[in-house]
Amino acid sequence: MYVLGIDIGSTASKAVAMTMDKKIYAKAVVSHGTGAIGPKQVYEKILSESKLEKSELKRILVTGYGRFVFDDADSQKSEISCHAKGVLYLSPDVRTIIDIGGQDVKAILLNDKGMITNFVMNDKCAAGTGRFLDNMAKVLNVKTHELGALSEHATEVVNISNTCTVFAESEVISQLSKNVSVENLIAGIHQSVAKRVSSLVYRNGIVKEVALSGGVALNKGVVKALSEALKLEIIVHEDCQFSGALGAALFALEEIGQK
Amino acid sequence: MYVLGIDIGSTASKAVAMTMDKKIYAKAVVSHGTGAIGPKQVYEKILSESKLEKSELKRILVTGYGRFVFDDADSQKSEISCHAKGVLYLSPDVRTIIDIGGQDVKAILLNDKGMITNFVMNDKCAAGTGRFLDNMAKVLNVKTHELGALSEHATEVVNISNTCTVFAESEVISQLSKNVSVENLIAGIHQSVAKRVSSLVYRNGIVKEVALSGGVALNKGVVKALSEALKLEIIVHEDCQFSGALGAALFALEEIGQK
Numbered sequence: 001m002y003v004l005g006i007d008i009g010s011t012a013s014k015a016v017a018m019t020m021d022k023k024i025y026a027k028a029v030v031s032h033g034t035g036a037i038g039p040k041q042v043y044e045k046i047l048s049e050s051k052l053e054k055s056e057l058k059r060i061l062v063t064g065y066g067r068f069v070f071d072d073a074d075s076q077k078s079e080i081s082c083h084a085k086g087v088l089y090l091s092p093d094v095r096t097i098i099d100i101g102g103q104d105v106k107a108i109l110l111n112d113k114g115m116i117t118n119f120v121m122n123d124k125c126a127a128g129t130g131r132f133l134d135n136m137a138k139v140l141n142v143k144t145h146e147l148g149a150l151s152e153h154a155t156e157v158v159n160i161s162n163t164c165t166v167f168a169e170s171e172v173i174s175q176l177s178k179n180v181s182v183e184n185l186i187a188g189i190h191q192s193v194a195k196r197v198s199s200l201v202y203r204n205g206i207v208k209e210v211a212l213s214g215g216v217a218l219n220k221g222v223v224k225a226l227s228e229a230l231k232l233e234i235i236v237h238e239d240c241q242f243s244g245a246l247g248a249a250l251f252a253l254e255e256i257g258q259k
Numbered sequence: 260m261y262v263l264g265i266d267i268g269s270t271a272s273k274a275v276a277m278t279m280d281k282k283i284y285a286k287a288v289v290s291h292g293t294g295a296i297g298p299k300q301v302y303e304k305i306l307s308e309s310k311l312e313k314s315e316l317k318r319i320l321v322t323g324y325g326r327f328v329f330d331d332a333d334s335q336k337s338e339i340s341c342h343a344k345g346v347l348y349l350s351p352d353v354r355t356i357i358d359i360g361g362q363d364v365k366a367i368l369l370n371d372k373g374m375i376t377n378f379v380m381n382d383k384c385a386a387g388t389g390r391f392l393d394n395m396a397k398v399l400n401v402k403t404h405e406l407g408a409l410s411e412h413a414t415e416v417v418n419i420s421n422t423c424t425v426f427a428e429s430e431v432i433s434q435l436s437k438n439v440s441v442e443n444l445i446a447g448i449h450q451s452v453a454k455r456v457s458s459l460v461y462r463n464g465i466v467k468e469v470a471l472s473g474g475v476a477l478n479k480g481v482v483k484a485l486s487e488a489l490k491l492e493i494i495v496h497e498d499c500q501f502s503g504a505l506g507a508a509l510f511a512l513e514e515i516g517q518k
């Protein structure tokens with residue numbers, strides 16, 4: 001028997017199937033978030049890829065921004081709790097979690113017992129989020145997932161003075177017209193995200209170890225810039241994208257008495 | 260003899276030529292703001308249209324966001340001071356000035372002697388500014404200057420839940436795909452500007468009479484929405500676009516001892 005954790009974000013849905021003894025059995029991600037498509041797709045994807053039958057799932061717990069739109073779940077839980085639980089499963093020493101999602105940025109502070117002691121979220125402003133990177137990539141005519149690799153070829157970091165996504169877009173367009181190198185601009189864009197995110201993190205408090213999760217954690221340029229802004233090393237677990245879904249699966253186990 | 264006041268904004272430059280006895284002699288506006296073109300263009304335009312000679316100008320005073328880039332001026336003065344002075348020239352009873360520009364929103368509170376007692380500006384975020392309206396117009400495939408008239412045909416106001424320009428754009432696109440009427444969406448967009456601006460104004464304090472200025476004041480839909488949000492009448496002088504330039508001309512007169 002297994003449990004299933006599903007994390008429905010704003011731009012992607014993730015699922016993790018877990019064994020009764022807390023081992024990851026299967027995972028899946030689809031690039032559709034909340035709405036009709038994402039949750040259904042990721043549910044079907046993990047079932048078909050893992051060859052699991054619905055009858056083998058003892059419990060389904062759903063979390064994330066879009067958790068209220070998925071009817072096949074047995075229960076739901078807040079994304080902050082699931083996120084923290086999932087990150088601690090992957091990296092037990094983490095005390096500060098930074099999550100940069102498609103449309104929001106969260107900072108979570110944990111005590112040495114893994115309890116959430118402070119939390120701050122910015123979901124009102126696109127600056128510093130995945131959406132900021134998407135818009136900049138469009139202006140630069142590259143793909144968002146290429147930004148990280150491209151920034152590795154930067155010879156200097158172009159300062160982007162506007163934090164606002166809208167004004168920063170104009171600034172980047174004007175820099176492009178002056179033939180500033182795309183790679184150097186991307187390094188500046190990553191620095192802009194790092195500035196924005198680090199000010200949120202400082203506001204919330206910061207204790208080592210620090211882990212980054214969320215879709216944007218896959219961008220090595222952002223990780224580097226954020227690590228420089230915070231002046232410390234940042235843990236990026238290869239499964240960090242699944243933190244929320246992992247936490248959801250772990251809570252599902254608890255709910256059926258499987259501690 | 261005359262004096263000249265020039266107001267170099269982010270998206271437009273305005274000029275006013277004034278007689279020695281404080282009468283408006285000529286005015287001009289060009290849709291280029293700060294940079295090399297705007298100030299030069301508006302200067303040449305007012306000279307050619309009014310048939311004034313440079314030698315007839317006793318003093319040129321420049322204000323606005325781009326005032327540091329114009330070399331032909333004798334002096335310069337902050338936009339807030341010029342703005343307040345210009346608005347009081349047009350409407351002497353005003354105590355609260357709301358200025359919605361291309362890239363910023365300002366609120367100025369005056370005492371009964373016309374002195375500035377409080378001031379707040381948002382120039383870091385595109386929400387609530389002319390830029391917000393420009394972006395929305397683009398999404399709706401209409402011209403910014405058409406928004407006001409179009410909103411008069413609205414049958415209801417569609418609520419735009421996101422304040423952020425970037426997220427509001429996505430929201431409007433998604434509403435369009437559901438065949439929501441463009442006019443009703445525009446009414447919602449104006450309400451969004453009004454919500455954003457009124458919260459800034461309330462923060463700064465509000466005393467009657469209230470005047471609106473800046474390029475966005477020409478949009479009747481925004482004026483209506485803002486008047487509803489603040490629950491009071493708003494003065495929009497037909498020359499309100501020239502407030503800053505007018506104030507600059509008045510200060511130029513003071514500087515040459517013409518009180």
Ligand code: SF4
Nearest residue numbers: 125164165384423424
């Ligand atoms: S600063 Fe820019 S990105 Fe942030 S809320 Fe305002 S408009 Fe949106």
